[in-house]
Amino acid sequence: xxxxxxxxxxxxxxxxxxxxxxxxxxxxEDGRDDIPYxxxxxxxxxxxxxxxxxxxxxxxxxxxxxxxCPTDRNTNNVxxxxxxxxxxxxxxxxxxxxxxxxxxGKACQNSCPFGAITxxxxxxxxxxxxxxxxxxxxxxxxxxxxxxxxxPCKKVCPVxxxxxxxxxxxxxxxxxxxxxxxCIHSCPFGAIGSKTxxxxxxxxxxxxKKVVAMMAPATEGQFGPDITFSSWRTALKKIGFxxxxxxxxxxxxTAAAEAEEWAEAYKQGKKMTTSCCPAFVNMIKxxxxxxxxxxxxxxxxxxxxxxxxxxxxxxxxxxxxxxxIAKKSETxxxxxQGNADYAMTYGEIRAMLRAxxxxxxxxxxxxxxASVFGKRFGNGGxxxxxxxxxxKETGENDDIKVARCNGAAECKKAxxxxxxxxxxxxxxxxxxxxxxxxxxxxxHKTEMEAKKSRDKLIAEADAREVHxxxxxYDMASFSxxxx
Amino acid sequence: MRVSICIGxxxxxxxxxxxxxxxxxxxxxxxxxxxVDLNGDxxxxxxxxxxxxxxxxxxxxxxxxxxxxxxxxxxxxxxNAGI
Numbered sequence: 001x002x003x004x005x006x007x008x009x010x011x012x013x014x015x016x017x018x019x020x021x022x023x024x025x026x027x028x029e030d031g032r033d034d035i036p037y038x039x040x041x042x043x044x045x046x047x048x049x050x051x052x053x054x055x056x057x058x059x060x061x062x063x064x065x066x067x068x069c070p071t072d073r074n075t076n077n078v079x080x081x082x083x084x085x086x087x088x089x090x091x092x093x094x095x096x097x098x099x100x101x102x103x104x105g106k107a108c109q110n111s112c113p114f115g116a117i118t119x120x121x122x123x124x125x126x127x128x129x130x131x132x133x134x135x136x137x138x139x140x141x142x143x144x145x146x147x148x149x150x151x152p153c154k155k156v157c158p159v160x161x162x163x164x165x166x167x168x169x170x171x172x173x174x175x176x177x178x179x180x181x182x183c184i185h186s187c188p189f190g191a192i193g194s195k196t197x198x199x200x201x202x203x204x205x206x207x208x209k210k211v212v213a214m215m216a217p218a219t220e221g222q223f224g225p226d227i228t229f230s231s232w233r234t235a236l237k238k239i240g241f242x243x244x245x246x247x248x249x250x251x252x253x254t255a256a257a258e259a260e261e262w263a264e265a266y267k268q269g270k271k272m273t274t275s276c277c278p279a280f281v282n283m284i285k286x287x288x289x290x291x292x293x294x295x296x297x298x299x300x301x302x303x304x305x306x307x308x309x310x311x312x313x314x315x316x317x318x319x320x321x322x323x324x325i326a327k328k329s330e331t332x333x334x335x336x337q338g339n340a341d342y343a344m345t346y347g348e349i350r351a352m353l354r355a356x357x358x359x360x361x362x363x364x365x366x367x368x369x370a371s372v373f374g375k376r377f378g379n380g381g382x383x384x385x386x387x388x389x390x391x392k393e394t395g396e397n398d399d400i401k402v403a404r405c406n407g408a409a410e411c412k413k414a415x416x417x418x419x420x421x422x423x424x425x426x427x428x429x430x431x432x433x434x435x436x437x438x439x440x441x442x443x444h445k446t447e448m449e450a451k452k453s454r455d456k457l458i459a460e461a462d463a464r465e466v467h468x469x470x471x472x473y474d475m476a477s478f479s480x481x482x483x
Numbered sequence: 484m485r486v487s488i489c490i491g492x493x494x495x496x497x498x499x500x501x502x503x504x505x506x507x508x509x510x511x512x513x514x515x516x517x518x519v520d521l522n523g524d525x526x527x528x529x530x531x532x533x534x535x536x537x538x539x540x541x542x543x544x545x546x547x548x549x550x551x552x553x554x555x556x557x558x559x560x561x562x563n564a565g566i
Binding site for chain 1: 487488496500511521522526
């Protein structure tokens, strides 16, 4: 997978691995200070200006791996800036390059509404104090001489939560941040990361607790055509998990409950949104609080499965594993009862497996817990497809219009329209990541890379319907609504 | 009012889940769902004081059996005092 931080993924993973190894052996307290020297042995620096900086960055990454903030500045955000790693990218966003021919047309100067452009000795010059970053000059130049330099982190943030301090170091505005994690892998210096529950989960397994893994619907296909849910169950049991369950089953549960809610709302002429994507939920809470009443009260598939497990065995500890960062923030919302205790990414669980010398091995899938509709919850449009299927199964009107929002930008646009009463559709499916969960920030492979394997694995499932599948589970033992 | 309960492994082993469930119940019973915002916290390193509960920035040490008293004193108490 080619990402902005491709070479960094190895280092990030090695640090998680070292932390996991020590945690499994109960030696983290004593061994933590040695990790920076393992990763950056010196005497020469490999990537940064000196080994001291490299080691400080490793120290900050270790703190994140342990669920702490990278520095002693404690904040609640899941997504955090590793300030030692931030390279203070230039902020001046429109810059004149050497392509400038200092031409006579001066389209740049004539197009600038703010008088920010002067013509220097060799090329045009943009006065950063006057420039308002409208981009008209870049469009006007016939030589493509004006480049738009934007910080990669700032560029991908859908809610404009990235700013910088007086030294140019990235700062996250936590009131705006929806924990989608888009910035994490956009940074070519790996200067943004997320707090992890990895050490907590390891310690609870070591303490002999019954810990059950819940794998995201996006999982199938991420690790090749032969790695099935059975492969995962086997591997996770080897490292001490009591069991593993497909969250696609929760997809079926959420779809059925949401279909009932939507059918009711449709009759009342009320427009509604989904509530399964935690970053989308955060977007509504923080940026469109007036729309909270339009958000479905159905719990997420993760929460549904967790509640089912806890109804059966109240002592069980539930851990969600998937490509999502925002799920970590969902587990921190304790206003929702019975939700997953912890959420982890594929990278974190892989480090835990590797630290125990366990690898995922091809295995025939022996249990199917979700219908194909629940399994597709992790794809853009998947929630809508499952809800429509449920409406069909129960004989309700399935002729409803849904805005399938693919990615945070589309979500924001649809919510804006809903807010001003101009949304043409009846419902909004909100997926903060492009492509749905399969495009999540902590995916192992991109949607395109994984597509063939995913289609193959899902095609092996039988054609059971959603309600037919739910008959196998005690749906009366827990509530499907937030309160 | 923001109330955060540490959900790290050390606090979990000291009964944070029970503290959380009791607080969730007390908040609902007292009709404070809109006023009290219950959050989980990552480990802040104060494990010896666990279960760590923070109310508007002040750290308290709570046990499952002291949860109800804590709720009355620090949550209801503060809300009633209008702080």
